[in-house]
Structures are given as structure tokens and as C-alpha cells.
Amino acid sequence: VLAALPDYFTPDTHEEVRQRITGEVGERSPRCWVAADAGSIAGFVLAEQRYAGSAEITYAAVLRERQGRGVGTALVEQALSTLADDEVSVVLVKTLDASAGYEPYVATRAFWAARGFRQVDCIDPLPGWEAGNPAALLVAALRTTC
Numbered sequence: 001v002l003a004a005l006p007d008y009f010t011p012d013t014h015e016e017v018r019q020r021i022t023g024e025v026g027e028r029s030p031r032c033w034v035a036a037d038a039g040s041i042a043g044f045v046l047a048e049q050r051y052a053g054s055a056e057i058t059y060a061a062v063l064r065e066r067q068g069r070g071v072g073t074a075l076v077e078q079a080l081s082t083l084a085d086d087e088v089s090v091v092l093v094k095t096l097d098a099s100a101g102y103e104p105y106v107a108t109r110a111f112w113a114a115r116g117f118r119q120v121d122c123i124d125p126l127p128g129w130e131a132g133n134p135a136a137l138l139v140a141a142l143r144t145t146c
């Protein structure tokens with residue numbers, strides 16, 4: 001899926017996702033939701049929990065020809081529902097900030113905003129990200145914490 005979306009995911013992310021899913025990197029076993037039909041995969045969401053009560057969606061991707069039909073929403077809603085059942089209160093997503101001026105991510109930020117995620121910061125450079133890619137930090141609350 002990532003290889004089919006080169007405008008969004010650099011080649012190094014393919015191996016990174018493989019290692020995260022197998023647990024070779026990352027602090028705890030991640031959870032992955034996969035949208036599949038007729039034996040083919042349309043998209044997936046990967047979430048990791050490093051601290052009690054919080055999680056990060058580290059990857060979300062749907063094949064271009066399957067986008068805009070609710071697959072990503074279904075994946076994220078299922079992921080957030082499972083995380084909420086596991087006592088997760090807040091969920092983080094990092095994506096490309098608007099200041100990058102990179103058109104493909106306009107729809108991506110709209111997607112997260114419509115799913116309840118709100119931007120809390122922009123970090124540039126973010127350690128681990130290639131230079132010139134300002135990171136927008138988005139969070140969604142699954143319940144109150146105070």
C-alpha cells in the first residue's frame with residue numbers, strides 16, 4: 001500500500017512498517033487494522049501505545065483507487081474504538097504541516113480534522129523526519145482526563 005503511494009510515503013517507510021508490525025522496532029507491540037476484500041488489501045492503520053492512556057496512529061494509508069469511499073474512516077473509527085476500550089484517552093497523529101505547501105497533504109489534514117483530530121503544534125525539524133518536512137502534531141480526545 002505504501003509503495004503505491006509514493007507522493008506520501010518514502011521508500012524507507014516500507015521497511016519501517018514491516019519492522020514495527022513484527023515488533024523489531026517500537027516499544028510495544030503495535031496494533032494494525034487492515035481493510036481487505038477479495039484477497040486484496042485496500043488500506044491499513046497502525047497504532048502504537050508507548051505510555052498508559054495514550055497512543056499514536058503511526059501510519060494510515062488507503063490505495064488511491066479506494067480512497068474517498070469511507071475505507072480510511074472505517075479503519076480509524078475501528079482503531080479509536082478499540083483504543084478507547086483499552087483505556088486510551090488521547091491519540092496522536094503526526095502529519096505534514098500546512099506550512100510545507102505540499103498539496104497532497106491538504107486532503108490528509110482535512111481527513112484527520114473531520115475525524116476529530118486537532119492540531120496542537122508544528123515541529124520543524126522533527127527528529128527522525130527528513131529536513132524540510134514540518135510536522136503537524138494532531139490529537140484527538142477519546143474521553144476527558146480531568
Ligand SMILES: CC(C)(COP(=O)(O)OP(=O)(O)OC[C@H]1O[C@@H](n2cnc3c(N)ncnc32)[C@H](O)[C@@H]1OP(=O)(O)O)[C@@H](O)C(=O)NCCC(=O)NCCS
Nearest residue numbers: 060061062067068069070071072073095107108110111114
Ligand atoms: C488519508 C486516507 C488514509 C483517508 O482514507 P480514505 O479512505 O480516503 O478516507 P475516507 O473515504 O474515509 O474519507 C474521505 C475524507 O478524507 C479526505 N480525503 C483524503 N484523501 C482523499 C481522496 N483522495 N479523495 C477523497 N477524499 C479524500 C476528504 O477530506 C474526506 O473527508 P470527508 O469524509 O469529510 O468528506 C487516504 O486518503 C490516504 O491513504 N491518503 C494518502 C496517505 C496519507 O495521507 N496518509 C495519512 C498520513 S498522516
